[in-house]
Amino acid sequence: xxxxxxxxEGILTTSLDSVINWGRANSTWPLLFGLACCAMEMIxxxxxxxxxxxxxxxxFRASPRQAxxxxxxxxxxxxxAPVIKRIYDQMLAPKWVIAMGICASAGGPFNNYAIIQGxxxxxxxxxxxxxxxxxxxxxxxxxxxxxxxxxxxxxGEWRKVEEPLAVDEIMPLGA
Amino acid sequence: xxxDVAPVVRSYETQRTLNPPGIPALAPMPTGETDDTRRxxxxxxxxxxxxxxxxxxxVVLVEPGQLKALATFLRDEPDLKYETxxxxxxxxxxxxxxxxxxxxxxxxxxxxxxxNQHLTVIADCGTDPGDNGEIPHxxxxxxxxxxAEWPEREVYDLMGIRFDGHPDLRRILMPKNWPNHPLQxxxxxxxxxxxxxxxxxxxxxxxLGSQILPAESTVPDLxxxxxxxxxxxxxxxxxxxxxxxxxxxxxxxxERIVSIDPDLGFLHSGFEKTGENKRYKDFVYYTxxxxxxxxxxxxxxxxxxxxxxxxxxIPERAQVIRVIMAEMQRIASHLFWLxxxxxxxxxxxxxxxxxxxxxxxxxxxxxxxxCGARLTVSYIRIGGVWQDLPDAFVSELKDxxxxxxxxxxxxxxxxxxxxxxxxxLTGIGHISGDDALSMGLTGPMLRGSGIDWDLRRDRPYxxxxxxxxxxxxxxxGDCYGRFKIRLEEMRQSVxxxxxxxxxxxxxxxxxxxxxxxxxxxxxxxxxxxxxxxxFKLMTEGFHVxxxxxxxxxxxxxxxxxxxxxxxxxxxxxxLHVHGPSFNNLYAIDHISRGEMLSDVVTNIGSIDIxxxxxxx
Numbered sequence: 001x002x003x004x005x006x007x008x009e010g011i012l013t014t015s016l017d018s019v020i021n022w023g024r025a026n027s028t029w030p031l032l033f034g035l036a037c038c039a040m041e042m043i044x045x046x047x048x049x050x051x052x053x054x055x056x057x058x059x060f061r062a063s064p065r066q067a068x069x070x071x072x073x074x075x076x077x078x079x080x081a082p083v084i085k086r087i088y089d090q091m092l093a094p095k096w097v098i099a100m101g102i103c104a105s106a107g108g109p110f111n112n113y114a115i116i117q118g119x120x121x122x123x124x125x126x127x128x129x130x131x132x133x134x135x136x137x138x139x140x141x142x143x144x145x146x147x148x149x150x151x152x153x154x155x156g157e158w159r160k161v162e163e164p165l166a167v168d169e170i171m172p173l174g175a
Numbered sequence: 176x177x178x179d180v181a182p183v184v185r186s187y188e189t190q191r192t193l194n195p196p197g198i199p200a201l202a203p204m205p206t207g208e209t210d211d212t213r214r215x216x217x218x219x220x221x222x223x224x225x226x227x228x229x230x231x232x233x234v235v236l237v238e239p240g241q242l243k244a245l246a247t248f249l250r251d252e253p254d255l256k257y258e259t260x261x262x263x264x265x266x267x268x269x270x271x272x273x274x275x276x277x278x279x280x281x282x283x284x285x286x287x288x289x290x291n292q293h294l295t296v297i298a299d300c301g302t303d304p305g306d307n308g309e310i311p312h313x314x315x316x317x318x319x320x321x322x323a324e325w326p327e328r329e330v331y332d333l334m335g336i337r338f339d340g341h342p343d344l345r346r347i348l349m350p351k352n353w354p355n356h357p358l359q360x361x362x363x364x365x366x367x368x369x370x371x372x373x374x375x376x377x378x379x380x381x382x383l384g385s386q387i388l389p390a391e392s393t394v395p396d397l398x399x400x401x402x403x404x405x406x407x408x409x410x411x412x413x414x415x416x417x418x419x420x421x422x423x424x425x426x427x428x429x430e431r432i433v434s435i436d437p438d439l440g441f442l443h444s445g446f447e448k449t450g451e452n453k454r455y456k457d458f459v460y461y462t463x464x465x466x467x468x469x470x471x472x473x474x475x476x477x478x479x480x481x482x483x484x485x486x487x488x489i490p491e492r493a494q495v496i497r498v499i500m501a502e503m504q505r506i507a508s509h510l511f512w513l514x515x516x517x518x519x520x521x522x523x524x525x526x527x528x529x530x531x532x533x534x535x536x537x538x539x540x541x542x543x544x545x546c547g548a549r550l551t552v553s554y555i556r557i558g559g560v561w562q563d564l565p566d567a568f569v570s571e572l573k574d575x576x577x578x579x580x581x582x583x584x585x586x587x588x589x590x591x592x593x594x595x596x597x598x599x600l601t602g603i604g605h606i607s608g609d610d611a612l613s614m615g616l617t618g619p620m621l622r623g624s625g626i627d628w629d630l631r632r633d634r635p636y637x638x639x640x641x642x643x644x645x646x647x648x649x650x651x652g653d654c655y656g657r658f659k660i661r662l663e664e665m666r667q668s669v670x671x672x673x674x675x676x677x678x679x680x681x682x683x684x685x686x687x688x689x690x691x692x693x694x695x696x697x698x699x700x701x702x703x704x705x706x707x708x709x710f711k712l713m714t715e716g717f718h719v720x721x722x723x724x725x726x727x728x729x730x731x732x733x734x735x736x737x738x739x740x741x742x743x744x745x746x747x748x749x750l751h752v753h754g755p756s757f758n759n760l761y762a763i764d765h766i767s768r769g770e771m772l773s774d775v776v777t778n779i780g781s782i783d784i785x786x787x788x789x790x791x
Contacts, residue, residue: 032415033413034419035419035420035442036419036442036464036467036786036787037463037464037467037550037551039419040467040468040511040550041549041550043532044536044549047528047532047533048529048532048533049532049533049536062414062415064413074442075442077440077441077442077443077444077790078353079349079350079440079441079443080412080420080441080442083412083420083441087413107366107367109449109460109461109464110366110444110445110449111364111366111367112364112365112366112444112445112448112449113357113362113363113364113365113366113445113448114357114365114444114445114448115366115445117366117367132551133550133551135549
């Protein structure tokens with residue numbers, strides 16, 4: 001039917017969306033970025049027993065430019081919030097966020113002056129993981145959910161999100 | 176509007192207490208006398224308001240004008256020799272019946288390592304008129320003990336007490352333009368009300384899932400004392416080798432470091448303020464989240480403080496279980512330190528991370544077996560432990576203890592004699608014994624500089640006096656010495672564990688004082704009295720007699736101290752945590768000067784910080 005009849009044997013056809021999403025979902029590189037207790041479980045997820053490499057996510061990148069996924073692993077203080085926002089902005093699209101643990105999701109036990117009640121107040125979150133801290137298995141399940149989301153996305157959508165800046169926005173005249 | 180201005184803070188009370196009359200009350204004056212307090216009274220006479228013992232600690236209340244003279248005397252007098260200022264904190268007594276007494280008090284913890292003495296000094300703060308009410312102030316002790324610098328900045332930041340003569344009195348934890356001093360009693364706890372109704376018309380949900388806070392970055396200031404003539408490099412708060420969210424501003428002249436200004440507070444979570452709004456038993460769960468690599472030790476330190484104030488006897492089995500847990504936690508914490516230290520220094524040493532976390536996972540399995548949690552355990556509770564060890568625990572632990580020593584040797588074989596490892600660590604981050612004392616360093620940082628001190632051996636708690644173990648020290652004062660100490664500490668912990676597990680007595684796993692410790696669940700079905708006790712403890716908690724107490728334990732990182740001021744109610748009036756990482760991190764500037772940028776990474780790893788505890 002259609003194109004497949006015309007091409008020689010051994011060639012498969014697919015949609016651009018599914019092949020790109022297949023790549024994205026199977027090599028989502030997280031940002032090497034820990035905040036608090038949950039970061040310890042994030043590291044545990046990365047080590048031998050839980051082995052996040054099965055998901056193609058073992059490469060924790062320290063530079064936000066090389067990372068696809070930000071795992072907000074811990075409580076976000078008022079002093080840290082601008083930093084997190086800036087790191088998120090520095091990540092290149094497509095990018096995703098997992099709010100790991102109840103503190104990153106909703107403030108958790110720290111309902112006080114110092115802590116922002118949920119990181120979704122400063123950056124958009126794709127998957128929330130409950131737990132204090134969530135076990136490595138929970139984080140792996142969150143990665144599963146994220147992969148399902150990644151697979152259902154359309155490549156074109158991400159292109160719409162980031163509109164290129166005009167030249168004078170990047171380098172103002174007279175600067 | 177940048178975000179580091181306080182968001183709208185609603186007055187919000189977690190719960191109202193049903194306090195009996197007579198509460199709140201001021202802490203009573205110390206009574207009796209000891210050799211040290213007598214000596215101090217002889218020297219200062221009228222300037223000592225009161226001196227003696229309170230809750231078993233030596234306490235001296237001094238006139239603020241004589242505080243500095245007293246500190247100098249404590250340090251220099253050969254009969255006293257208080258070499259170290261462990262901790263500085265403060266109490267805002269505005270909610271207590273003051274009768275014209277000063278509102279703010281500063282509290283100092285002095286320690287004599289050579290004489291094995293601890294002394295608490297309390298001074299009232301004078302007040303100066305300021306723009307927004309009166310500003311409390313007191314003399315700074317930075318000229319006497321270098322280590323006073325950061326704790327005094329912390330007190331200034333959180334409590335608003337000005338220290339006269341402090342060389343660098345800036346905010347340390349909160350953003351620089353924060354509007355209040357959060358630990359003052361009139362400052363609200365903050366936070367948000369939890370919506371219990373779920374109607375989409377609720378204005379609470381208008382902003383759900385969208386960006387509501389601008390979170391704009393601001394250009395940071397150049398720290399005082401740094402020169403633009405040199406190169407100023409920013410490290411962190413997002414940096415893979417700062418072990419969390421620490422920001423270091425490094426001033427460099429060519430390849431060499433001129434000075435470092437650490438910027439803290441990126442993980443400040445308001446533990447102390449939260450603690451003042453929780454019942455005593457409810458703060459145990461928060462201690463887990465402070466130094467999240469040694470949750471058991473944090474539980475233990477807090478519980479011991481409160482139990483001492485209550486005068487509670489802990490059953491022998493509970494004591495031994497606590498020692499087992501604390502030592503396992505020490506091994507787990509050191510394993511994680513080793514893994515990350517090697518990873519930081521070598522940059523590629525992933526194999527040791529995998530090996531060390533393999534053994535750490537076994538410890539976490541054992542924790543899980545005992546209490547169901549891996550990291551935030553809350554297993555040690557006031558009065559004992561949460562529940563008895565499961566049957567399989569002891570054999571599993573023995574199995575672990577059998578393999579652990581050879582695993583430590585395996586790690587040693589990988590790095591200890593490796594020439595690259597030695598080159599990166601030997602002579603780096605050197606600190607002399609005198610400097611370590613003056614800066615108030617504790618734990619392996621102190622023992623690495625030749626001071627033979629371990630709270631487990633020298634001021635034993637939880638029955639540590641019954642165990643045979645050695646305290647490793649090193650005279651080299653560098654990163655390599657501290658590395659060897661921590662490896663040896665793991666071996667000694669295994670030794671303690673072997674003794675504990677062989678002599679695990681049977682009996683109660685928590686106190687059967689029903690006014691403090693919950694009755695076992697099975698009893699609730701058959702005993703009305705147990706049900707009443709359970710209800711009373713869960714709704715109101717227990718009351719602690721007015722007074723204050725400081726207690727320190729030997730955590731994996733150093734001395735973890737808790738200072739609790741009780742007004743007689745069911746919540747701590749003031750709860751201060753002395754985190755070892757906080758004082759130890761102060762040394763980073765001193766030990767890194769003249770070294771290279773890559774050595775800063777070695778030094779951070781060697782200090783072994785956990786930011787949750789530094790920032791609290």
